[in-house]
Amino acid sequence: MIIGMDFGTTNSGMAHYDGDTLTFVPIDGSQTVARTALYVTNERQIYLGRTAVDRYFEENLDRPTRLEMVRVGEITLTFAELPTFVTDVYVEKDVLAPGRLFLSFKMGLPSLDTLGTVVGSYFYRLEDIIAAYLYITKQRAEQHFGQPINRIVLGRPVRYSVNPKDDQVAWQRMLRSAFRAGYEEVYFQYEPIAAAYHYESTTEGEQTVLVFDFGGGTLDISVIRVGNPATRAVLANGGLPIAGDVFDQKIVRAKLPPHFGEGSSYTLNGKVMPVPSSFYEAFSHWQELMTLQRRQTLDHIEKIERTAQQPVQIRALRHLISSNYGLKIYDVVEAAKRKLSGADRAYYHVDAPDFSVYDSITRGEFEGIINAEIRQIDAYLDTLLRDAGIRPEQIDVVIRTGGSSLIPAFVHMLEGKFGADKVRALDEFSSVTAGLAITAQRIETGEISLKAYHTGDLPPEREFDDPHDAQIIDFETLKKYISLTEGKQRHGDEIVLVGIDGDVVAGERDADLLAESAPLPSAVSALLALPANTGVILMTTEYRLLKRSARELAQMSELGLTMADTAKFHRDDFGAETVSGLARADSTADQVLLVTSAAAYKLYARAALFDRLDSALPYAITRIKGDPVTLVAANGEIIAFSQMGRVVRISTGLLTGGNGRLMNLPADDRIIAAFPFRAGDQFVMAAANGVLQRVGNVAPASGLDGAGIKLGQGRMVSVARLTSPLWAMTDRRVFPLDAAQVNQPRALVTLAQGESLRAVFSLESKPT
Numbered sequence: 001m002i003i004g005m006d007f008g009t010t011n012s013g014m015a016h017y018d019g020d021t022l023t024f025v026p027i028d029g030s031q032t033v034a035r036t037a038l039y040v041t042n043e044r045q046i047y048l049g050r051t052a053v054d055r056y057f058e059e060n061l062d063r064p065t066r067l068e069m070v071r072v073g074e075i076t077l078t079f080a081e082l083p084t085f086v087t088d089v090y091v092e093k094d095v096l097a098p099g100r101l102f103l104s105f106k107m108g109l110p111s112l113d114t115l116g117t118v119v120g121s122y123f124y125r126l127e128d129i130i131a132a133y134l135y136i137t138k139q140r141a142e143q144h145f146g147q148p149i150n151r152i153v154l155g156r157p158v159r160y161s162v163n164p165k166d167d168q169v170a171w172q173r174m175l176r177s178a179f180r181a182g183y184e185e186v187y188f189q190y191e192p193i194a195a196a197y198h199y200e201s202t203t204e205g206e207q208t209v210l211v212f213d214f215g216g217g218t219l220d221i222s223v224i225r226v227g228n229p230a231t232r233a234v235l236a237n238g239g240l241p242i243a244g245d246v247f248d249q250k251i252v253r254a255k256l257p258p259h260f261g262e263g264s265s266y267t268l269n270g271k272v273m274p275v276p277s278s279f280y281e282a283f284s285h286w287q288e289l290m291t292l293q294r295r296q297t298l299d300h301i302e303k304i305e306r307t308a309q310q311p312v313q314i315r316a317l318r319h320l321i322s323s324n325y326g327l328k329i330y331d332v333v334e335a336a337k338r339k340l341s342g343a344d345r346a347y348y349h350v351d352a353p354d355f356s357v358y359d360s361i362t363r364g365e366f367e368g369i370i371n372a373e374i375r376q377i378d379a380y381l382d383t384l385l386r387d388a389g390i391r392p393e394q395i396d397v398v399i400r401t402g403g404s405s406l407i408p409a410f411v412h413m414l415e416g417k418f419g420a421d422k423v424r425a426l427d428e429f430s431s432v433t434a435g436l437a438i439t440a441q442r443i444e445t446g447e448i449s450l451k452a453y454h455t456g457d458l459p460p461e462r463e464f465d466d467p468h469d470a471q472i473i474d475f476e477t478l479k480k481y482i483s484l485t486e487g488k489q490r491h492g493d494e495i496v497l498v499g500i501d502g503d504v505v506a507g508e509r510d511a512d513l514l515a516e517s518a519p520l521p522s523a524v525s526a527l528l529a530l531p532a533n534t535g536v537i538l539m540t541t542e543y544r545l546l547k548r549s550a551r552e553l554a555q556m557s558e559l560g561l562t563m564a565d566t567a568k569f570h571r572d573d574f575g576a577e578t579v580s581g582l583a584r585a586d587s588t589a590d591q592v593l594l595v596t597s598a599a600a601y602k603l604y605a606r607a608a609l610f611d612r613l614d615s616a617l618p619y620a621i622t623r624i625k626g627d628p629v630t631l632v633a634a635n636g637e638i639i640a641f642s643q644m645g646r647v648v649r650i651s652t653g654l655l656t657g658g659n660g661r662l663m664n665l666p667a668d669d670r671i672i673a674a675f676p677f678r679a680g681d682q683f684v685m686a687a688a689n690g691v692l693q694r695v696g697n698v699a700p701a702s703g704l705d706g707a708g709i710k711l712g713q714g715r716m717v718s719v720a721r722l723t724s725p726l727w728a729m730t731d732r733r734v735f736p737l738d739a740a741q742v743n744q745p746r747a748l749v750t751l752a753q754g755e756s757l758r759a760v761f762s763l764e765s766k767p768t
């Protein structure tokens with residue numbers, strides 16, 4: 001089967017036509033028209049449509065921001081009929097952003113400046129973002145029809161760009177995206193021609209039809225002869241880069257800035273100065289508002305606020321920028337614009353914690369704001385008809401399609417030029433989709449002929465070489481993450497993370513945890529069991545700290561990905577960077593203590609350290625002796641355990657100078673665990689032969705120069721806080737331990753012949 005898809009700037013749809021029945025695909029929940037939006041999280045979860053926008057608002061409104069320039073590498077790009085060029089690529093990104101929302105991303109296709117962007121620690125090519133959208137909708141269509149779909153008719157605007165070379169670049173990138181999404185045969189059909197085919201299926205007799213396809217990204221106009229396959233022809237084809245997104249930008253720029261102090265003044269060195277207009281020029285695009293989030297810009301606005309003529313409005317400007325409400329104001333204004341198609345006035349309200357805007361716009365105001373575009377489109381219609389040698393009276397029917405074709409000013413324009421009786425609305429949001437499905441059916445039956453494109457029709461692509469600060473996402477890996485997001489999450493509320501051979505294996509607390517790693521090697525370097533959405537800090541042998549969620553780490557394990565794959569670990573002639581320790585990322589303590597395998601420590605202010613970890617990029621800290629093992633809350637006392645069974649309990653009041661050693665260890669010994677200590681705490685040490693030893697009532701050390709208390713016998717493989725329930729992990733299985741058994745001072749876990757104990761663990765349900 002061949003599917004038809006309208007991949008639009010603002011909305012998208014898919015449909016199939018079998019000659020009798022037109023079937024639309026529910027690609028956004030139950031909706032057959034989906035917002036062309038993707039939200040990609042740092043954890044590589046991908047959401048589509050309105051869900052993407054809602055998720056963006058949920059995770060980003062009122063959060064802190066920090067912009068930094070990030071180099072993503074050197075790129076070599078080759079396109080047909082264009083020279084090859086090489087350039088360094090830098091992008092400015094908010095390192096605290098939990099993800100990135102992509103809207104109207106189709107508009108970036110013609111521009112070689114729009115290569116892609118960084119999300120978390122990965123660089124996503126624009127083609128991969130588009131391919132992800134096409135791949136998800138393809139999966140949903142296949143699920144709906146119950147069969148694979150490898151052939152597609154894609155709608156395209158008459159011109160991606162008025163520049164022919166840029167138009168060719170856009171077409172190639174779109175085609176490459178379709179192939180990456182899994183389509184093997186791709187056809188292209190002009191969107192207004194598709195709309196004409198849909199109209200043709202609803203009427204009889206030959207007619208000359210003008211299609212006025214006015215969506216969110218472009219205006220396409222075509223004059224087509226329909227009704228008879230023998231005389232069917234395109235008589236004129238053209239368009240303008242004017243559409244609904246442009247109108248949204250103009251409304252926001254005209255109506256919103258006065259609420260945020262535009263036109264007001266402030267006092268500088270005794271002189272009255274206007275508030276800089278550059279703040280308000282950024283209202284022309286919601287992403288431009290985000291570029292004002294630089295600390296120096298916000299500090300400048302705060303200084304202006306102190307002597308401002310309108311301090312309340314300037315304060316609102318500062319909060320608007322810093323709280324990520326740029327897209328929200330566009331969202332409410334776009335909704336008001338749509339209401340003006342059926343009303344003379346529309347109200348909009350932006351209600352944020354630190355500011356509120358309530359206003360209205362009349363239809364007359366709107367038409368005044370877009371008057372230049374109205375006149376330009378009116379003139380273009382006349383030019384197109386004149387160049388095609390067609391008089392208005394020769395047009396039998398005018399078809400309006402696309403959301404912007406509902407705007408009354410353009411309805412009146414068409415009615416005045418062609419006659420009200422000729423102008424008809426054709427399902428504004430689905431007519432192109434329907435026409436593409438009809439095109440697909442006509443290709444299958446041989447009624448029409450369009451060129452079929454295959455992977456061999458594209459020139460070879462040479463892309464990113466040696467990226468530095470971000471890793472280029474591999475689309476095959478991205479597809480695996482999409483499958484996790486799209487499918488039912490099998491991970492429950494509790495995740496166990498195990499440090500093995502310098503990496504992390506994660507999964508549910510059951511035998512599945514060992515599925516990819518059994519039998520476990522002779523040692524487990526770290527272990528945590530905690531709620532699935534808890535943040536985890538991974539410490540490496542290169543003294544870099546990374547923050548991930550337990551659920552993300554479980555997903556990585558399910559995909560067979562290592563931390564070296566996903567975090568771009570260092571590797572050189574001296575060795576490879578590996579994970580050496582794990583810790584929770586939700587500590588509530590004022591100070592945290594880094595503890596190393598050599599019993600060295602370094603004290604950090606929790607807020608200063610954890611704020612740096614909100615970036616998806618690794619954070620390098622100062623090296624001390626040994627490899628990092630864990631981070632411990634430094635409120636009161638801590639207790640540390642060594643591999644040879646030595647234990648030390650230390651008051652954090654003894655940790656002067658910010659760094660030092662907790663105890664003196666022999667050369668053949670190392671710290672394997674450390675915990676905050678509270679009165680009454682008990683712990684269990686485990687040896688590989690299954691011997692468990694309960695530890696309690698450890699006397700506090702009087703200083704930092706001792707060797708600790710020798711309590712364990714033999715070589716310990718793991719230590720856990722003694723809470724109920726408690727589990728054991730061997731090289732073959734995970735199973736609960738009998739509470740009565742572990743409450744004994746010494747106990748023996750029953751092991752099968754040849755089985756070895758690797759760890760004991762309990763769920764850490766609360767932060768320390």
